[in-house]
């Protein structure tokens with residue numbers, strides 16, 4: 731990889747996740763990383779202290795001096811930031827992790843020929859365990875791809891998809907961890923109501939979840955796994971029947987639809 735300077739616009743949770751992943755790779759080609767946000771100086775100081783990176787509350791002054799610019803600010807800030815960025819940059823690679831901000835949107839606001847990439851990670855990026863979908867714009871060359879792969883590997887695994895697919899899967903890979911955590915909260919509450927401590931409930935439910943995920947990762951289908959648990963006429967079947975009556979799958983699919991629609995600004 732060529733010597734590279736990375737600028738991040740936005741210094742929140744996702745920016746920190748990407749930053750810590752990149753630093754763990756200890757790649758000598760990364761010459762400099764600068765984190766910026768609009769006004770939270772305290773947050774910038776904390777990140778500077780924690781990671782030893784450069785910080786600034788004026789990204790406009792920094793843009794020229796960096797090769798890769800990663801937007802990790804809210805989607806609603808992108809219109810203004812991209813248009814201003816377009817006045818400042820000259821061929822730099824521009825990436826975003828924002829929900830709903832696809833490469834067409836970016837290319838429309840940046841000078842013709844600007845290489846762009848849209849990455850949709852999830853919060854497991856914080857521990858290098860994200861499954862990130864991504865899609866590249868028209869002007870991304872093999873060198874840019876090397877950089878994009880480096881960032882993606884720093885936060886976990888990834889799948890390159892079409893722009894439409896990244897939109898359609900925003901809920902399934904980006905937001906669904908929150909759906910899983912809501913399920914865990916309900917399970918923990920049920921466990922506590924049945925007499926175990928909150929710590930025991932956390933430990934039991936977490937292990938149940940990681941074991942279930944490991945069975946899926948081993949290649950078994952969810953239908954087979956469900957059937958293995960639910961002995962015919964047994965107690966699990968009675969529980970599944972309640973979920974079905976309460977439209978469990980429909981509720982999840984409706985949540986996916988609502989999430990994606992919101993991300994697209996609908």
Ligand SMILES: NC(=O)C1=CN([C@@H]2O[C@H](COP(=O)(O)OP(=O)(O)OC[C@H]3O[C@@H](n4cnc5c(N)ncnc54)[C@H](O)[C@@H]3O)[C@@H](O)[C@H]2O)C=CC1
Pocket residue numbers: 739740741742743744745766767768769770802803804805807811827828829850851852853904
């Ligand atoms: N949290 C998540 O699970 C995921 C978040 N994302 C995307 O990541 C982006 C950031 O999300 P989080 O890190 O969760 O949010 P956050 O609230 O932790 O961080 C947002 C950051 O943007 C900065 N900011 C706000 N307005 C700005 C502006 N006008 N100019 C420069 N900086 C500005 C804030 O100071 C803050 O540092 C969003 O676009 C979101 O769609 C994508 C996938 C998953």
Ligand SMILES: O=C(O)[C@@H]1CCC=N1
Pocket residue numbers: 829900904905
């Ligand atoms: O809630 C959000 O807007 C972001 C997008 C994907 C996950 N979190």
